[in-house]
Amino acid sequence: MAIVINGSGTVSGLAVGGLPDDSVDAGSLANSINSEITANTAKTGISSAQTNAITANTAKTGITSSQATAITAALPKAGGAITGTTTHADNVKTFWGSGNDLEIFHDGTTSIIRETNSAGDFHIQGKEIVMKMDNGENSAIFRENGGVELMHNAAQKFATTATGIDVTGAITVGGVALASGISEADQWRLTSNVTLGNDLVSWLTANWERPDTNSYGKLGTGLTESSGVFSFPSTGVWMLIFNVNGHCFDTNTRYYNATIFTTTNNSSYSSSALAQTNGYDSGAGTYLSASCTLFFDVTNVSTHKFKLQVLSIGGGFVQSDTNNNRTSITAVKLGET
Secondary structure (H helix, E strand, O other), X not given: OOXXXXXXXXXXXXXXXXXXXXXXXXXXXXXXXHHHHHHOOOOOOOOHHHHHHHHHOOOOOOXXXXXXXXXHHOOOOOOOOOOOOOOOOOOOOEEEOOOOOEEEEEOOOOEEEEEOOOOOOOOOOOOEEEEEOOOOOEEEEEEOOOOEEEEEOOEEEEEEOOOOEXXXXXXXXXXXXXXXXXXXXXXXXXXXXXXXXXXXXXXXXXXXXXXXXXXXXXXXXXXXXXXXXXXXOOOEEEEEEEEEEEEEOOOOOEEEEEEEEEEOOOOOOEEEEEEEEEEOOOOOOEEEEEEEEEEEEEOOOOOOEEEEEEXXXXXXXXXXXXXXXXXXXXXXXXXXX
């Protein structure tokens, strides 16, 4: 219905107690328009100038308080602080860089941080970078102006130092454990002469000592000696060197044998290494020396042992000394068995 003003000054078309039909209230109209604009996320039907005007309307005039709150909480395209949790579905990527060079996403199984620029590097920087497992155990530590530590089950196994590296435990190459340097070496010497008859075998069962003057005694734990039987402190491949100095009485035929006997059952001994030295000069009192070397694979320290024997043709004695290694045994662990 239209509102008509007659020439006589009367007005028709007004309803009692309200506005005429087809009329609107200005406040209600504004609220309705603002609601439509807020719901219209695509902003269809309005110009870019109108969109900019809405964005620039800092006073939020003509909109409700709830609408103003929603606008204030929104993150501007120009940047701002996110104060709530964001969720990214599988294979939804976050890109960084003008060329999308860095991407972060989860493919449903694996979490991935990827640098896609072939000309660029991926840097992780910090004063101290610690890589941890899900249970909180340290896996690797990188320190500024310091060392790098690598762990196995939270125990350090590899570390860089100012002079090189420090490795804890065995080093394995191609399934074979390498020695981490010589950790065991020992020497023993005879301290009292042993008199030998003609064509006489003698076991060197007494008067052994570890060098304690003008030389270094041992490295590591060292051998154990009991009545001339030597036991090993650990399994491994050992090198044994037996040196004998002797004196012969016979004037025509003289020689010495130096022999290492080993056992692998702590019972029966067999000749494992033998050395023989001969002397044929015409005068009596010839001094001879013999030396033999053996690699012995010790797989059980309770059953693998050795003892030493000397054989003289022509009679004489085995020389000894409490200050020098005249007749001696040297044992060096070369590596693991």
